[in-house]
Amino acid sequence: MVSLARKNLLKDLPRFLVAQAGIMFAVSLVTIQTGILRGFTESTTLLIEDSATDIWVTSENFVNFELTEPIPYLELAQARQVEGVRRAEALLIGSGRWYSDEGKLTTLRIFGFDPEGQLFRPGEVSAASLEALNQPYTAIIDQSNQRAFGIDQVGDTARIRSLPVEVVSITEETQSLVSSKFVFASLKNANAYVNAGFSAELTCQLGDNGLNCQNAYERAPETGAEALPAPGPLEADVPITYILIRAEPGTDIPALKQRLEDTITGTRALTQAELVEETRAYWQERTGIGFILGLGAVVGILVGIVIVAQILYTSVSEHLKEFGTLKAMGAPDRMIYGVIVEQALWMAVIGYIPGISLCWGLSTWTLASQGIIILITPVSAAGVFGITVAMCLGSAFFAIQKVTRVDPGIVFKA
């Protein structure tokens, strides 16, 4: 059936295109802002979601995934005794500095885990890569950090603090956008890296001419891993960050959480979902980032509403006599509003498609060239489409107000 809405829109093509450009802009703004927001919040929990853990036990002073207090390693053994616990593994999170071979300095976040374990996984890594982590002074890094770390390929070496490191595998999609660069190592290695402080490597000898000190920084580059003792197993009082728990099948998880908290004093147990949620909420709410990006998205929506409302209102004003004619001919209100709503929907669809395509192209480019994730998933794309439609329908409201007041009597006025 003939569509007055579509024909009226297309009749003034240049103006229609200007309107579409405006909607495209609004769509892009919303997509990019929400995409960055989601890309960055989701990046903060990638590692949590990669792990096959039921419960995470950490200090009761927990704030977010990477901000919590350490607990002693010996509590891992305690956790294993708790009824309903099938497996328990330690996760150590620490920080340090990475020196590339060219001497470039980067702060890093190191994750120490049990390569033989089952609960923590740094992205998708092969069994062979995990096996390789058992060698002293080895690590896995994320692809997105290769450039910062000065690592071209597997087998390249660098230093973490004073200790050597060899990259044995490269993983991807693990890096949090709001954190230092991630490095993954075995518990032993990670512990060594974390504690490889300035003082530990300062070797002093009382010689003839007084105290003679030499620190690690001055060590000759060819002093390789071979010369160093391999890191030993963790002492009971070594601080770790999380105890990862896999429950026995059929265990009541809330009850198990309670038992863990009761058994290991000063700790808090979170399910994987809780850990994800609290970490994301922290970044979205407790930092200004979520607010600012959200504000950007809201501005996008408002700009879109203003543009669409303006176009629809002008269109209706210019076609007032046509609406009067429709009314005189007895067209039901439903049909008259339908014309405006249909115009709004056409504008939504025709503005959305180039808008989302633009963002999709842009996100591919920013990821490749800037390392910035603008997350556009089918769900978020559908969400933005929903917002676009709602935005256009909201704008139609003003135009409908105007049409409602049209006196069909105008049809007889010249």
Add this chain to the structure above:
Amino acid sequence: MAEAAIAAKAVEMVFRTGSVETRVLKGIDLTVSAGEIRLLMGPSGSGKTTLLSILAGILTPTGGRVNLLGQEITGLSRRQLARFRRRHIGFIFQDFNLFPALTAAENIELALKIKQRSTAEAKRLAAEYLEQVGLADRARHLPKDLSGGQKQRVAIARALAGSPKILMADEPTAALDSKTGQTVVALIQNLAKEKGCTVLMVTHDPRITDAADRITHLEDGLISHSSSWQTREVGGNGVIG
């Protein structure tokens, strides 16, 4: 005598603009029989358009009653009036009021869509009526590509395609030259008679009076007299039955 298609009783209209009151219609009694072609004539500002709007159920009078096709329309809600117009009344306007973005055929199809006809039937009727007004070859033309007379013929097809019982026309020839005007009026006359449609037509044009069964003259908000073309009967200010 056929039953009345349009019957107005003591219709009054007072417009209020701020504190100024304008009494435009001062008690109009008018009856138009079914199938009749009635002209409404009178000087500019005498209230013809106002009366037509009231009789068509577009404007609500400040006094009096209007009965169309045996149904009292005074007091109906806005929605009910719209439904009544949709079902029973066809309109022809001085400026044609075609939808500029739609082709001749689409203009007619849209009017039929309002009357809730199916797409297929609307297409069929549009073609049929364009044929009847002699514009079968202009079906895909936009209004801007049609002459004034052709536009009004499309409007006539649009008004009649829905088979209305009453056709309301306000100065349908005013925008046309006199020869085209006469053709257009002849077309209205023929088609209306053929379909048994009652016509109420406002006009200034004395050359088209022979198309009418009866003429009502309006002067300063009152009917001055009505005349029947055939009998040349002249009445006073009142009802002509």
